[in-house]
Amino acid sequence: MTCTHLLDTDTAPFGVLRLPRSILVGSNQRQALAHIAREFGSSALICTDARLAASDELHEIVTALKQQSMTVEVYGETEAELPVPGIMACVDGLRERRIDVVIGVGGGSCMDMAKVVSVLLTHGGEPSDYYGEFAVPGPVLPVIAVPTTAGTGSEVTAIAVVSDPKLGMKMGISSPHIIPAVAVCDPSLTLTCPPALTAATGADAFVHLVESYTAIARQGTPELARERVFIGRNPLTDSIALEGIRLVGRSLVTAYREPGNDKARGDMMVAALYGGMALSNAGTAAAHAIQYPVGALTHTPHGVGVGLLLPYVLRHNFPAIQPQLARIAEALGKDTRDLAVADAARAGIEAVDDILAAIGIPSTLADLGVQEGDLDRIAELSQNSKRLIDNNPVPLDLAGLTAITRAAFEGDRSFRSCH
Numbered sequence: 388m389t390c391t392h393l394l395d396t397d398t399a400p401f402g403v404l405r406l407p408r409s410i411l412v413g414s415n416q417r418q419a420l421a422h423i424a425r426e427f428g429s430s431a432l433i434c435t436d437a438r439l440a441a442s443d444e445l446h447e448i449v450t451a452l453k454q455q456s457m458t459v460e461v462y463g464e465t466e467a468e469l470p471v472p473g474i475m476a477c478v479d480g481l482r483e484r485r486i487d488v489v490i491g492v493g494g495g496s497c498m499d500m501a502k503v504v505s506v507l508l509t510h511g512g513e514p515s516d517y518y519g520e521f522a523v524p525g526p527v528l529p530v531i532a533v534p535t536t537a538g539t540g541s542e543v544t545a546i547a548v549v550s551d552p553k554l555g556m557k558m559g560i561s562s563p564h565i566i567p568a569v570a571v572c573d574p575s576l577t578l579t580c581p582p583a584l585t586a587a588t589g590a591d592a593f594v595h596l597v598e599s600y601t602a603i604a605r606q607g608t609p610e611l612a613r614e615r616v617f618i619g620r621n622p623l624t625d626s627i628a629l630e631g632i633r634l635v636g637r638s639l640v641t642a643y644r645e646p647g648n649d650k651a652r653g654d655m656m657v658a659a660l661y662g663g664m665a666l667s668n669a670g671t672a673a674a675h676a677i678q679y680p681v682g683a684l685t686h687t688p689h690g691v692g693v694g695l696l697l698p699y700v701l702r703h704n705f706p707a708i709q710p711q712l713a714r715i716a717e718a719l720g721k722d723t724r725d726l727a728v729a730d731a732a733r734a735g736i737e738a739v740d741d742i743l744a745a746i747g748i749p750s751t752l753a754d755l756g757v758q759e760g761d762l763d764r765i766a767e768l769s770q771n772s773k774r775l776i777d778n779n780p781v782p783l784d785l786a787g788l789t790a791i792t793r794a795a796f797e798g799d800r801s802f803r804s805c806h
């Protein structure tokens with residue numbers, strides 16, 4: 388049987404798509420920001436980091452907001468990976484101030500900062516009050532998200548990720564209330580990303596797209612979107628994810644090799660945006676669950692960890708996701724017309740391998756500094772991310788997680804389970 392026979396029947400007509408009310412994409416769209424912000428009121432808080440706070444781009448944004456008769460407060464000390472004490476330092480200085488709109492300018496850390504700050508300024512308390520799904524009790528101050536990396540997709544997602552030093556791990560706040568009101572995606576802001584950052588963030592976007600597209604598909608009951616923020620793959624997210632995968636195939640390696648290539652940067656900004664749309668509704672799975680303990684142990688970037696793990700997770704999940712993998716092969720430019728589905732699916736995994744290798748993602752957990760003696764603990768801790776494990780297309784128990792982790796440590800890319 389060739390792949391086309393199986394490919395048309397693999398999802399039921401049910402879907403959920405929660406998104407910002409406006410999304411703008413295009414070079415120099417940041418110049419539209421001030422007018423958009425003014426619609427929300429006259430007082431803006433910008434959350435950004437030290438590098439951007441000192442940049443010409445941020446200076447231009449602040450000037451444009453002031454020209455709209457807005458008062459502007461800049462918090463320029465957001466730290467990468469968003470440690471909780473930094474969030475509280477920002478909020479504690481602002482509790483008595485009137486803020487109408489919170490603008491996050493930067494990578495995922497700054498955009499997530501804006502989301503969490505808007506929750507705390509609206510509902511009080513501290514981040515831990517809102518960990519998990521649906522714990523934010525109601526609407527929050529509007530957030531405008533302006534990404535400067537093409538990676539997390541946080542500009543459109545219902546999640547913010549913080550580092551909690553008390554728990555020694557990263558924690559998520561997931562709620563439709565924290566989806567930014569507006570996303571302004573200006574790829575020219577990513578031209579300054581050096582190759583290593585382009586690789587780590589691009590791999591993050593790629594994994595969002597592939598894991599969302601290969602996630603579990605659930606029965607579309609009326610309760611599902613009330614019970615889960617991340618409902619599993621569905622036709623609405625599938626079409627977005629597949630187009631994002633196509634854009635990654637076309638442009639990630641070019642953006643990595645030629646940082647000044649506008650077209651590749653534009654493609655990657657849209658790919659990251661699509662990754663955010665897909666992950667925020669379908670959800671990601673095992674590569675993300677295993678990365679959390681790996682990241683905590685090795686202090687390596689999230690995108691590098693998920694990118695490294697993806698080839699092993701896809702091989703483990705192979706029996707359940709062949710039609711999707713065959714479509715990924717096509718989206719990544721492979722000619723699958725005369726191939727059986729299983730062969731096209733293998734070609735899909737190998738095409739994913741090739742892109743990750745071309746952008747310098749290491750191929751084994753040993754390369755990240757993981758020791759053999761760490762493997763059991765990593766597998767055990769991966770189970771803590773229950774919502775991610777539940778979203779995997781094949782049920783994952785400790786033995787399954789251990790098998791993936793060991794394969795990733797040894798660099799075992801055989802197709803043993805691929806029948």
Ligand SMILES: NC(=O)c1ccc[n+]([C@@H]2O[C@H](COP(=O)([O-])OP(=O)(O)OC[C@H]3O[C@@H](n4cnc5c(N)ncnc54)[C@H](O)[C@@H]3O)[C@@H](O)[C@H]2O)c1
Nearest residue numbers: 467468494495496535536539541544546547548576579580
């Ligand atoms: N909310 C979500 O949906 C979501 C999804 C995935 C990851 N995340 C979180 O996002 C964070 C990671 O975000 P990230 O990968 O975008 O990195 P980041 O925001 O942590 O930034 C990493 C570094 O890149 C620099 N940087 C940002 N833009 C730059 C540019 N244009 N040129 C040069 N340097 C630039 C920053 O100053 C910083 O030093 C993590 O905390 C992760 O957990 C959130």
